[in-house]
Amino acid sequence: MEIFNIALRGIFIDNMIFAYYLGMCSFLAVSKKVETAFGLGLAVVFVLTLTVPVNWLLQEYVLKEGALVWIDGSFESIDLTFLQFIMFIAVIASMVQLVEMIIEKLSPALYGSLGIFLPLIAVNCAILGSSLFMVQKDYNIIEATSYGFGSGFGFFLAIIALAAIREKLKYSKVPPGLKGLGITMLITGLMGLAFKSFIGVAL
Amino acid sequence: MSAEASVVEKETKEKKNPAEPFLSKRRKNIVTDPLTDDNPITIQVLGICSALAVTVKLEPTLVMSIAVVFVIVFANLIISLMRNLIPGRIRIIVQLAVVATLVTLVSEFLKAYSYDMYKVLGAYVGLIITNCIVMGRLEAFAMANKPYDSILDGLGSGFGYAWIILTVAFFRELFGSGSIFDFKIFEALGWITFPTNGLMVDSIGAFVVLGILIWIQRSKSGYVEH
Numbered sequence: 001m002e003i004f005n006i007a008l009r010g011i012f013i014d015n016m017i018f019a020y021y022l023g024m025c026s027f028l029a030v031s032k033k034v035e036t037a038f039g040l041g042l043a044v045v046f047v048l049t050l051t052v053p054v055n056w057l058l059q060e061y062v063l064k065e066g067a068l069v070w071i072d073g074s075f076e077s078i079d080l081t082f083l084q085f086i087m088f089i090a091v092i093a094s095m096v097q098l099v100e101m102i103i104e105k106l107s108p109a110l111y112g113s114l115g116i117f118l119p120l121i122a123v124n125c126a127i128l129g130s131s132l133f134m135v136q137k138d139y140n141i142i143e144a145t146s147y148g149f150g151s152g153f154g155f156f157l158a159i160i161a162l163a164a165i166r167e168k169l170k171y172s173k174v175p176p177g178l179k180g181l182g183i184t185m186l187i188t189g190l191m192g193l194a195f196k197s198f199i200g201v202a203l
Numbered sequence: 204m205s206a207e208a209s210v211v212e213k214e215t216k217e218k219k220n221p222a223e224p225f226l227s228k229r230r231k232n233i234v235t236d237p238l239t240d241d242n243p244i245t246i247q248v249l250g251i252c253s254a255l256a257v258t259v260k261l262e263p264t265l266v267m268s269i270a271v272v273f274v275i276v277f278a279n280l281i282i283s284l285m286r287n288l289i290p291g292r293i294r295i296i297v298q299l300a301v302v303a304t305l306v307t308l309v310s311e312f313l314k315a316y317s318y319d320m321y322k323v324l325g326a327y328v329g330l331i332i333t334n335c336i337v338m339g340r341l342e343a344f345a346m347a348n349k350p351y352d353s354i355l356d357g358l359g360s361g362f363g364y365a366w367i368i369l370t371v372a373f374f375r376e377l378f379g380s381g382s383i384f385d386f387k388i389f390e391a392l393g394w395i396t397f398p399t400n401g402l403m404v405d406s407i408g409a410f411v412v413l414g415i416l417i418w419i420q421r422s423k424s425g426y427v428e429h
Contacts (some may be wrong), residue, residue: 018406025335030220082311085329086303093296122295125252125333132326177421178414179247180428186412192407 003146006139010150012198016126017158018191020133023126027159028184030120037163040120041156043099045149047121048130051095052148055088055131055140063087088131096122126155161191231354237363243336244367244413245420250336254368255409256327261384263323264372266313270328272361274305275337276354282345283353289346299332300343306331336364367416376410379403 016022023044030040061067063084068075100118104111121127130151134144165187174183243249250271257267270271281301282289289297310328313321321328331337340360345353376382381399389397401407421427 021252021255021406021409022330024255025249028248028251082307085307085310085332086300088329089299089303089332090296093299119295122299123333123335123338124328128333129252129326129330132329136326175418176427178418181245182414182417182421185410185417189407189410189414192405192410196405196407 005107007144007146007150007153008201010147011154011157012195013199014151015154015158015195016129017155017188018195020129022129023124026120026124027155027162027188028181031159031163031166031184034160034167036164041159043118043121044124044126044155045066045152047092047096047099048127048148048152048155050099051092051127052130052134053141053145054095055091056134056139056144058087058091059084059135060141069147077194084132084135088128092127092131095120096100097191099142126151158191158195165191205322224272230352230355233352234359234362237356237359238366239363239420240424242363242367242420242427243339243360244364245417246424246426247339249339250334250364251413252366253327253330253334253405254371255413256330257324257366258409259373259379259404260376261369261372263320264368266317266320267324267327268361268365268368270309270313271331271334272358273309273365274331275340275361275364276357277305278302278337279340279345279353279357281349282341283348283350286346286348294342294346302337302341303332309318336360367413367420370416371409371412375403375408379408400418 010016014020017024019028026040031037059067061070063080065079065081066076068078068081096118100111103118130148134147135148139147162184166184169183169187178186221380237243241247244251244254253267253271257263278298278301282298285297294334306329309331313324313328342357348356353362373383376384377388378400379402381387381397389395403412
């Protein structure tokens with residue numbers, strides 16, 4: 001039950017976009033059409049569900065203070081936390097590369113639609129962000145995986161909803177200075193207000 | 204191909220007039236353009252994440268701005284020095300490694316000298332790595348320009364980012380907490396019952412304040428998105 005709750009929190013309450021403002025760049029840039037937003041959202045769910053547990057293993061067995069004890073007892077005092085950023089970003093960049101190659105091999109059709117977005121994900125703050133939050137929240141590996149999936153799915157929902165609104169927005173009269181980014185920010189604010197109503201939801 | 208061609212072109216152009224003044228008009232424009240007409244946040248739509256996340260109060264925002272200016276200037280300098288050595292295919296990883304190293308420096312520095320601020324900023328210092336402004340400048344400018352110009356470009360983009368997030372933070376702290384730099388401004392003016400607005404502290408306030416700021420800024424610079 002706890003696992004579902006963590007995923008649910010990640011999707012609705014601690015939503016990557018509306019609560020932590022992570023992944024805003026691609027959220028704003030790739031939300032002009034529902035179709036492309038769907039592709040990017042799917043890729044983010046995929047990469048997050050994979051990278052968070054891998055980074056968890058890295059944190060638990062390499063980076064944390066005393067984490068290297070499994071090699072030899074004398075490594076107990078070694079603390080490699082200062083390498084966290086570099087290690088995490090390296091894992092993310094290589095995972096993205098790996099995912100890209102696997103998808104290209106297994107499903108050329110999906111690769112065709114995701115293609116350009118996959119490399120972009122390496123510099124999506126939502127991915128690095130959830131790895132860093134995962135460390136702060138002290139999860140075990142199953143909880144970490146469910147957290148990764150939850151925050152990815154939250155991003156997925158948010159970007160599709162925004163893309164749908166922006167497609168309709170083409171038919172509205174927006175003041176010239178507010179066109180594009182400005183009105184999108186205001187809409188995101190209103191969507192965030194709607195997501196606030198989920199506070200307190202638990203299974 | 205086209206990027207390489209433009210590099211060659213730029214370098215030959217620079218060789219023709221070697222005695223370019225230390226602060227020529229072109230160089231001044233490199234610094235001033237990102238401040239208004241080509242602002243990284245309001246025009247180029249980069250680096251929004253941290254612009255929203257740390258702007259609840261002015262003090263962490265100021266620290267964040269300094270950190271970003273530091274990272275962007277030095278990353279630009281280092282990448283610009285190495286620009287002819289980096290193979291094109293792995294340049295993203297090289298850029299990420301340089302940025303991650305600089306961010307680690309900032310993070311360790313904060314941990315050592317200002318632990319409270321380190322706690323407040325938390326994961327967001329680490330997220331400078333994935334700040335699109337830094338990566339964007341490296342990719343678009345430092346990979347193709349000389350070190351000194353790259354430093355100027357870093358300064359311009361860094362301060363263009365800084366003034367926007369400081370403005371957002373000013374309004375959020377003023378209306379959300381009724382204070383400026385933790386100084387209770389309304390109480391000092393004798394308005395003790397000033398109604399603070401919880402939405403401003405929340406994420407929604409950030410979206411709305413930035414949205415309105417973008418509106419004003421774009422109306423002034425006459426930029427219209429199509």
